[in-house]
Amino acid sequence: MTPRSDPISATRQEGDALLLSIRGEIDLHNSPELRTELLDLLNRTRARRLVLDLAQVPYMDSSALAVLVEALKKLLKIGGKVCLVALQPRVKGLLEIARLASIFTICKDEQEALLK
Amino acid sequence: MMSKPASTDPRVLRLRITSDPANLAPVRREMEAFCIACGFDEIARGDIILCINEALANITRHAYDGATDRPVHLEARFEEGVLRVTIRDWGCGKVPVERLPARDPLDPGGVGMVCLRELMDDVTFTRQPDGMLLTMERRL
Secondary structure, eight states: OOOOOOSEEEEEEETTEEEEEEESOBOTTTHHHHHHHHHHHHHHHOOSEEEEEEEEOOOBOHHHHHHHHHHHHHHHTTTOEEEEESOOHHHHHHHHHTTOTTTSEEESSHHHHHHO | OEEOOOOSOTTEEEEEEESOGGGHHHHHHHHHHHHHHHTOOHHHHHHHHHHHHHHHHHIIIIISTTOSSSEEEEEEEEETTEEEEEEEEOSOOOOOOOOOTTOOTTOOTTHHHHHHHHHSSEEEEEEETTEEEEEEEEEO
16 A cells, blocks of 8 residues: 555645645545545635645646646635646646646746735 | 566566555556656656556546456557557446547546547557456557
8 A cells, every 4th residue: 555645735824815735646546635635624714715836746647636626616616716836747737638727827836826 | 456477578567456546656656667768758758657547547437436456457568669558457348438629627527538549649448358458559
């Protein structure tokens, strides 16, 4: 078994923005855990903007992408958005092939994400 | 669970795994090393590994309906500048449905199949009497 570690390594809130740092490779093995944690945080904080720092995510598969899309759809309903920060090349490639690069707000760092 | 039957041919990698998603990361590690040895660059390796990951995840989700203890055999063979990956399962034997290119991006179902079709040079699903054989090819 691959050791399972918490995919969300840090959380903080600034105004209506929830900032999360994700770490490690996210695939079908651990994406259900990411989904549970992410949706729970969104429900508890009532954030309208979600900023996900993906600097420490070298790989993500379509099951992880589905989690991000679910969070996006939830926030779009209340006029919110999801900003993805510091995309690594393989994650960026997956977003592009899934035609999702323009659906999310892509930022180079958290500062830029908070200004958008 | 993952086993790696001994191969005397460095151009061939064989992996025997169960359909447990915990095996995805170890398979990616093995395939990364194999693709480096074949001479694929970083971008091509990313494409190949994504496709193999998506194919294996589809087997767990669809062919085996979420069961994590079923067998999956993977073979990667590199000959004359072509990587050929075959993945055998003993699941339901249904050919995965491919979404149309104009699908809704906010409905991420089917991304795995899009990856296979767009990132590999050739993809063939061959129904077996007791499952499915997927063959994917990527030129160097």
